[in-house]
Structure formats: structure tokens, C-alpha cells
Amino acid sequence: MAQTSLLEPQPPRKRVAVLLPLPFPCPLDYAAPPALADSLPPGAIVSVPLGGRRETGVVWDQTPLPPDLTPPPPPEIADSRLRAVSTLVDAPPMPEMLRRFIDWVAAYTLAPPGMVLAMALRPHLLGTQAGPRSGWAAAPTLPEGLRMTPARRSVLAALEEESPLSGAELARRAGVGAAVIRGLADAGALLAALLGPIAPFAAPNPDHNPPVLSGAQDVAATALRALTREHRFSATLLEGVTGSGKTEIYLEAVAECIAAGRQALVLLPEIALSAQWMERFARRFGVTPATWHSEIGQRARRLTWNAVGDGSAGVVVGARSALFLPFRDLGLIIVDEEHETTFKQEEGVTYNARDMAVVRARLANAPVILASATPSLETLNNVETGRYGHLVLPSRHGGAAMPTTRLIDMRMAPPPRGRFLSPALIDEIGSTLARGEQAMLFLNRRGYAPLTLCRACGQRMECPHCTSWLVEHRKRKILCCHHCDYRQPIPETCPQCGAEHSLTAIGPGIERITEEAEETFPNARVLVMASDTVGGPAAIAEAVERIAQRDIDLIVGTQIVAKGWHFPHLTTVGVVDADLGLGGADLRAGERTIQLLHQVAGRAGRAEAPGRVLLQSYAPEHPVMEALVSGDFRTFMEEEARQRQPGFWPPFGRLAALIVSSENPEAALDTARRLGRAAPEAPGIEVLGPAPAPLGLLRGRHRHRLLLRTRRAIAVQPILRQWLAKVKISAGVRVDLDVDPVSFL
Ligand SMILES: [Zn+2]
Ligand SMILES: [Zn+2]
Numbered sequence: 001m002a003q004t005s006l007l008e009p010q011p012p013r014k015r016v017a018v019l020l021p022l023p024f025p026c027p028l029d030y031a032a033p034p035a036l037a038d039s040l041p042p043g044a045i046v047s048v049p050l051g052g053r054r055e056t057g058v059v060w061d062q063t064p065l066p067p068d069l070t071p072p073p074p075p076e077i078a079d080s081r082l083r084a085v086s087t088l089v090d091a092p093p094m095p096e097m098l099r100r101f102i103d104w105v106a107a108y109t110l111a112p113p114g115m116v117l118a119m120a121l122r123p124h125l126l127g128t129q130a131g132p133r134s135g136w137a138a139a140p141t142l143p144e145g146l147r148m149t150p151a152r153r154s155v156l157a158a159l160e161e162e163s164p165l166s167g168a169e170l171a172r173r174a175g176v177g178a179a180v181i182r183g184l185a186d187a188g189a190l191l192a193a194l195l196g197p198i199a200p201f202a203a204p205n206p207d208h209n210p211p212v213l214s215g216a217q218d219v220a221a222t223a224l225r226a227l228t229r230e231h232r233f234s235a236t237l238l239e240g241v242t243g244s245g246k247t248e249i250y251l252e253a254v255a256e257c258i259a260a261g262r263q264a265l266v267l268l269p270e271i272a273l274s275a276q277w278m279e280r281f282a283r284r285f286g287v288t289p290a291t292w293h294s295e296i297g298q299r300a301r302r303l304t305w306n307a308v309g310d311g312s313a314g315v316v317v318g319a320r321s322a323l324f325l326p327f328r329d330l331g332l333i334i335v336d337e338e339h340e341t342t343f344k345q346e347e348g349v350t351y352n353a354r355d356m357a358v359v360r361a362r363l364a365n366a367p368v369i370l371a372s373a374t375p376s377l378e379t380l381n382n383v384e385t386g387r388y389g390h391l392v393l394p395s396r397h398g399g400a401a402m403p404t405t406r407l408i409d410m411r412m413a414p415p416p417r418g419r420f421l422s423p424a425l426i427d428e429i430g431s432t433l434a435r436g437e438q439a440m441l442f443l444n445r446r447g448y449a450p451l452t453l454c455r456a457c458g459q460r461m462e463c464p465h466c467t468s469w470l471v472e473h474r475k476r477k478i479l480c481c482h483h484c485d486y487r488q489p490i491p492e493t494c495p496q497c498g499a500e501h502s503l504t505a506i507g508p509g510i511e512r513i514t515e516e517a518e519e520t521f522p523n524a525r526v527l528v529m530a531s532d533t534v535g536g537p538a539a540i541a542e543a544v545e546r547i548a549q550r551d552i553d554l555i556v557g558t559q560i561v562a563k564g565w566h567f568p569h570l571t572t573v574g575v576v577d578a579d580l581g582l583g584g585a586d587l588r589a590g591e592r593t594i595q596l597l598h599q600v601a602g603r604a605g606r607a608e609a610p611g612r613v614l615l616q617s618y619a620p621e622h623p624v625m626e627a628l629v630s631g632d633f634r635t636f637m638e639e640e641a642r643q644r645q646p647g648f649w650p651p652f653g654r655l656a657a658l659i660v661s662s663e664n665p666e667a668a669l670d671t672a673r674r675l676g677r678a679a680p681e682a683p684g685i686e687v688l689g690p691a692p693a694p695l696g697l698l699r700g701r702h703r704h705r706l707l708l709r710t711r712r713a714i715a716v717q718p719i720l721r722q723w724l725a726k727v728k729i730s731a732g733v734r735v736d737l738d739v740d741p742v743s744f745l
Pocket of ligand 1: 454456458459494495496497498499
């Protein structure tokens with residue numbers, strides 16, 4: 001036999017391309033063993049040998065992409081060197097739509113496709129392990145001679161109210177430990193029972209509680225319903241001031257989608273803070289939606305993944321990673337607060353979930369709705385050029401007026417030395433509290449003070465690993481780096497000159513404002529809301545509840561208080577440092593400051609009492625401040641557009657950043673310079689840099705930046721690919737690509 005095969009040419013082995021969740025530039029070829037040859041269609045999950053180990057990957061078929069985005073073909077592997085697929089993994093295949101989406105994201109961001117796959121595959125593999133859920137019901141007749149205790153009685157009483165219940169839920173409701181339930185089961189008083197679908201996967205009822213809509217709202221809702229019915233790709237900006245009822249209106253599109261039997265995905269910028277959003281959804285549809293974000297547990301993750309895959313989860317509300325769920329029939333995507341920079345993932349695969357949501361919708365032939373009170377210039381430009389539709393809600397819902405906004409010129413009437421609240425602001429808050437209303441102080445800076453300085457020698461306390469000052473957290477008695485989380489105790493003596501008690505806090509953080517507010521308003525009940533003080537979603541929900549119940553008079557918060565909350569008794573908002581976001585070289589500093597402060601201002605006066613907003617500023621003539629006072633964002637954005645247009649800054653041109661970093665400063669500089677020398681040269685293409693990054697040192701890595709800027713008609717991806725192919729990257733040096741950068745640090 002061996003001789004025959006030597007004489008006769010071997011038939012070519014059947015090949016399959018397998019994409020592995022690893023940073024390779026393309027899928028790898030494997031041989032399909034005869035036994036598996038017919039069971040390896042694209043999407044099949046397989047185990048393959050790689051070096052000396054096994055890896056799990058997906059049988060891949062390449063997406064036809066636009067020429068600009070098409071990666072170079074992979075090198076051919078000779079038949080003789082092919083290794084065979086080991087086994088077919090018992091998991092549902094990855095749907096084609098998701099494979100197309102992964103290819104798109106990889107091609108657009110220039111991330112290795114395997115790294116994009118990794119984001120989708122991890123939950124996919126979890127999804128294979130979920131079985132039906134079982135719980136406990138009471139036996140029809142209790143066994144004779146059952147010894148009753150108060151704990152056992154409490155378990156049986158809980159099951160009389162609702163049955164069956166999962167073990168954990170039963171223990172919680174009865175207020176007993178797991179041993180009590182086990183004991184009852186062993187005694188034959190409880191029987192195992194299969195549980196129905198858990199609440200997040202119960203079907204939302206589109207007719208449960210439809211809203212009563214007014215003129216402009218009705219027009220917008222009808223238009224969105226029509227687009228959703230059409231079931232083809234479209235993108236629409238839904239623009240309306242805070243409180244204008246955007247959520248109610250896009251939920252009508254969701255209702256239409258559910259009625260058509262398709263699935264809807266809603267992306268929120270801060271999913272962990274969405275308790276109030278969930279309530280609104282439940283009021284409208286009678287059930288809560290499925291959720292997807294990093295804080296849901298392993299089991300919920302498995303169940304959700306399965307429910308999305310088999311279509312039993314009708315609506316998913318999630319963070320950006322929800323885009324990678326295996327929807328069975330996606331009929332609608334909504335991106336709420338589309339201008340939020342949190343949609344941009346900055347670590348690993350750097351993608352903008354807002355933009356990739358548009359791609360996902362296009363692949364699914366579904367409409368996408370982008371909602372915002374202060375749309376990004378990118379989205380406004382897409383409206384202007386006719387790529388996106390536009391629906392506008394002109395006023396606040398329910399007759400509530402927009403708050404009035406007033407500037408406090410800090411040069412004219414500054415606070416006393418070492419203080420940060422001006423007399424005018426203190427007056428206004430004092431009278432608000434006297435009327436029994438709530439007030440809020442906003443400062444987007446955690447900790448006590450952003451800088452600690454030695455009065456004797458001028459030494460500034462800096463992070464040893466980053467180009468960054470250490471932020472004092474006085475309550476925790478530490479100095480902390482907000483970039484790498486390095487922390488040290490607050491020293492007694494200056495580490496530079498040895499002077500005692502010479503270290504002074506410079507500038508305010510939220511802790512310091514709280515201290516000042518408590519001294520100024522000793523009778524006010526103060527609540528501090530910052531990401532590092534309130535804790536997880538449950539704690540935040542509790543804080544919000546206390547505010548709604550009027551257990552709180554004065555809220556002091558960072559940007560987490562800005563996010564879509566409805567505080568009916570809050571009438572006065574004071575912005576401690578309205579100029580804070582305007583420093584630095586960020587292209588969008590003005591736009592972002594407007595977006596954030598408008599959102600903060602929107603917390604005031606959402607019920608009957610009129611709201612007022614006070615902005616403390618040292619630059620009250622700045623166009624951002626003028627726009628905040630007049631409420632005329634359109635004029636401000638038109639001016640922004642006029643400034644960006646001649647230089648071809650986004651959205652009139654395209655940007656991609658190259659961040660060169662290394663622990664070795666010379667190696668980083670050398671690679672950055674060689675990249676600079678090899679920079680592409682052509683009409684409409686420009687390279688800025690290399691230059692030391694503003695964050696020149698981050699987590700011990702020395703960083704340089706280059707910025708590629710092209711005319712809008714020129715795609716950056718092929719240019720970047722060719723550019724990087726020309727330069728050898730030294731060992732220990734990393735070049736991170738950031739297409740459409742949002743951060744310039
Ligand atoms: Zn000193
Ligand atoms: Zn640091």
C-alpha cells in the first residue's frame with residue numbers, strides 16, 4: 001500500500017481556514033480529516049493543534065470587503081506541512097452575520113482579526129455549558145412526621161407565593177441558608193422543578209403601556225416605527241434636549257421591532273448606571289430586557305448569550321461588547337447618547353461602538369437610531385451630507401422648562417483664598433436649600449486635590465510610572481495616580497528636601513468641595529457621588545433612590561451624576577469649574593465640554609419647579625460658555641465645523657494615530673523616528689509627528705505619537721498597512737494603531 005501511494009499522486013487534502021483568537025494577521029489553514037470533512041462548514045467551532053498546544057478557533061470564510069479594507073492574502077502553506085483539525089467542538093456555530101461583522105471591525109481598526117474574534121468567542125464558548133435551569137417546588141403533600149422549624153416554615157411560605165424558585169432565590173426570599181433547603185429536599189418536602197424563562201428573557205409586550213405622545217414626539221415616533229417596519233438599513237439621528245422624551249420615542253421603534261418578531265439592541269454609554277432606564281423600559285413593556293456588560297455574572301452571561309442566539313431574548317440593552325452577541329434576527333439598533341466618548345474602546349481592539357453599530361446595522365439590513373441632546377460633529381455632518389436622517393424634538397416633555405444658565409465670572413467675585421465656591425454660588429445654593437429644594441455641585445475630578453506641592457522646595461508629587469501628578473485622596477490617606485493606579489501613603493515630610501509638614505494640596509477635587517460645602521451648609525444632608533465612592537450599580541441605585549426620596553439636600557458629584565438621571569426635586573446645579581475640560585490639545589475639547597455640561601445642566605428642574613444652572617468660569621467670554629448660556633448649540637457646532645473644515649480635521653478628514661511605546665526610551669524614540677522618516681507622502685495625506693505624547697510615560701512605557709491625517713475621500717487603512725510594512729519595529733517596542741482617535745494623550 002505504501003508503495004502505491006508513492007507511485008500515485010496523492011489527492012490534495014481538503015483544507016479549512018481556521019481563525020484563532022490570537023494576534024495573527026489572518027486565519028490559518030488546516031487539513032480537514034476525512035471523518036470530519038463534511039462537518040466543518042464556516043462558523044464551526046473547532047479545536048486545532050498550534051505549536052505544542054491545542055487552541056479553539058472558528059472555521060472561517062473571508063468576507064468580501066471594499067478594496068481599501070481588504071487585507072493582503074495569507075501565505076500559502078504546502079499540503080505536506082498542513083496539520084489536521086483535531087476535533088469539532090460541541091458548540092453552536094458562529095452565525096455568518098457575526099463573522100462578517102468581526103471581519104469588518106478588524107479591517108476597519110486594523111486589529112488582528114483574531115483579537116476581534118476573541119471578544120466574541122469567549123462568551124460563545126461559555127454559551128455551550130448552559131443547561132436548563134432547575135429550582136424547587138413544594139411537594140404536593142408534605143411527608144408525614146416532617147419536623148417543622150421557623151426556617152422551614154418560611155421556605156414553604158415563600159413557595160406559596162411563587163413556585164418554582166431557584167435555590168438562591170428561595171434562600172433569599174425565605175431568609176434562610178442553603179442547608180435548610182437541602183434538608184427539606186432530603187426529607188421529601190421539596191421537589192426539583194424546571195424553571196421557566198428568567199424575567200429578562202420574557203417577551204416584552206409592545207402593547208403593554210403605550211405612551212401618550214404630543215405633536216413633534218408623535219411625528220418622530222411614527223417615522224421611526226415606519227423605518228423599523230421597512231427592515232432595511234438606514235441611520236437616523238434623534239435629537240432632542242434632555243427631558244424631551246427621546247427614550248420614550250425610540251422605545252416606540254423597539255415596540256415595532258418586537259411586534260415584527262425581530263430583536264432589538266440598545267447600546268447605553270454607562271450600562272452599570274442604568275437602573276432608571278430599566279424601570280422606564282419595564283413600565284413600557286411589562287418586563288425588563290436582557291442586559292450585557294462586564295459586571296453581569298458568569299451564569300447570566302451564559303444564559304443571555306444563549307437567549308440572544310436562539311432569539312428568546314427580544315431586547316438586549318448593553319455596553320459596546322453587546323455588538324458581538326450572536327443575534328438570530330436583529331431588526332433594530334439604538335445608540336443612546338451617541339456623542340459619549342465611552343463608546344470608544346481604548347484598550348485592546350480600539351473601536352468606536354457607535355460607528356461599528358452602524359456597520360452592524362448595515363450588515364443586518366436594519367435601521368440604526370442615534371439619540372443625543374448634543375450630537376457629535378461627526379453625526380451632524382452625516383446628517384448634513386444626507387447619509388443620516390434627522391428627527392428633532394424641540395422642547396421638554398410634560399411642560400418642564402429648560403433651566404436658565406448663568407455664568408459666574410470668577411475674576412470679578414472670586415472665593416476667598418483656598419476656597420472654591422464663589423459667594424454668588426453659595427447664595428444661590430443657600431436659598432435653594434432654604435426653599436426645601438435640592439442642589440447639586442458638579443466637579444469632574446475625583447479625590448481631594450489634583451496636585452500636592454512642597455511649599456519649601458516646590459517639589460510636585462508625581463507618579464513614578466506616568467507623566468502625571470499624584471491625586472490626593474484624603475479620606476483614604478493616599479496619593480494615587482489616576483492613570484495606572486499607583487498609590488502611596490501621603491508622606492509626612494517632603495521626599496525632595498525633607499521639610500516637615502510642607503506638602504500642600506493645590507486645587508480642588510470632589511472631596512475638597514464636599515468638605516467646603518459641609519462647612520458652608522452645616523445642616524444640609526450631603527451625598528457624594530463619584531465612581532470610586534458610591535461603588536457598584538446596586539449602591540448607585542440606592543443613592544439615586546435616597547435622592548428621589550428627599551433624604552438628601554445637596555449632591556456633590558463627578559460625571560456619573562450627569563448620566564441621564566431624573567431627580568425631580570433638584571432645581572439648582574452649580575458647576576465648580578466650567579473651564580476644566582477646555583485645557584490641553586484635544587481636538588474636541590470644546591465640543592465635549594458643551595456635551596458634558598449640557599448634560600449636567602439637564603439634571604436641574606425636570607419637574608414643576610424651574611431649574612437654574614450656575615457656571616463658575618475664569619473665561620466667561622469663551623464660545624463654549626456663551627453657547628451654554630444661550631442654549632444655542634447649533635451655532636456653536638457650526639462654528640466648530642468652520643474651524644475644522646480648512647485643515648481637514650474630522651469629520652472633514654480622517655485621522656489615525658500611531659502610538660509608539662517601550663520601556664526603553666531610546667528604542668521607543670528610535671522606532672518613532674524611523675516611522676517618521678518612512679511616512680507616506682501623497683496629495684491629501686499628511687503626517688504630524690513623531691512627538692512625545694502628552695502622557696509621555698504611561699505605566700512605565702515611554703510614548704511617542706504620530707498622527708496621520710487624510711482627506712475624507714482617502715481611506716487610512718491601506719496607507720497604514722503599507723507604512724508599517726516598511727518599518728522594522730524594534731524588539732520591546734509596540735506600535736498601537738488608533739483609527740478615528742478620540743483621545744490624544
Ligand atoms: Zn520640599
Ligand atoms: Zn501612574
